[in-house]
Amino acid sequence: MKIGEAASAAGVSAKMIRHYEAIGLIPFADRRESNYRDYGRDDVHRLGFIRRARELGFSIDEIRDLLRLWGDKSRSSGDVKALAQSHIADLDTKISHLREMRDTLSHLAHCCDGNDRPDCPIIASLAGERVPA
Amino acid sequence: MKIGEAASAAGVSAKMIRHYEAIGLIPFADRRESNYRDYGRDDVHRLGFIRRARELGFSIDEIRDLLRLWGDKSRSSGDVKALAQSHIADLDTKISHLREMRDTLSHLAHCCDGNDRPDCPIIASLAGERVPA
């Protein structure tokens, strides 16, 4: 299977497959005589694993660990769970940061008349003026 | 005021002040004979505005618009509000993506025993197996 086929089959771009190879996330692909990379079902499976992990927001380094655990038949599910929970904590941190931004801004927007006059609590707040809660 | 003082006063790094100048977010600073940048209260005020906008997650391009509106005495608060609401929508999109990741992963982690045995619904799900809801 050439890289384009493997890419569609796994749901990642050919570009990213080459990148994953370059950074050692997947082994060097076999090459045909033409120097084209050649992939099999296992490769596609691995790429699908990577794609799904990315979709859950895992970083490349975390995926490196997950791939190692996937291939380790004597793994402890506790190790996997710990990795997942650490990532969940990261996600929670990000979510609460974003929610804090959203709530602050939402409040300001709510206080803003949004008409054609210049007075605006959003601008005032950014300018450092205290805006009543 | 030298760049370091302006930086502490405004709560941004000296590095970023130079960067904001380089990308045209703030005007070229006055220079002393020594070639050191020289800042005044207005500059610090502008930098504080930028910092607060960054803290609310606005992009540099959005801040460019906000700065223009700030300086435009004939602005319409409606324009500011529209910008803010568009950004709120971006934040909501990001939050819901993250929350979807978090919920999926949280469910999988919940189904994982987390002991020293290898069986693990997290790995199974990443490997493409269907995991019961």
Place this chain on the structure above:
DNA sequence: CTTGACCTTACCATGATGGGAAGGTTTAGG
């Protein structure tokens, strides 16, 4: 045999930020 679709490598860009090097300036203390 040509054409178009595919592959190869190599380089550059993103956005906001930080790190560091190499060198010039200012300031405070001895």
Place this chain on the structure above:
DNA sequence: CCTAAACCTTCCCATCATGGTAAGGTCAAG
């Protein structure tokens, strides 16, 4: 007055995951 520390300058590189493009090689269908 001299020196050392603290500050400033510019320039280049790194992040993270991804995409774009260019120049060139290969393959399949008409």
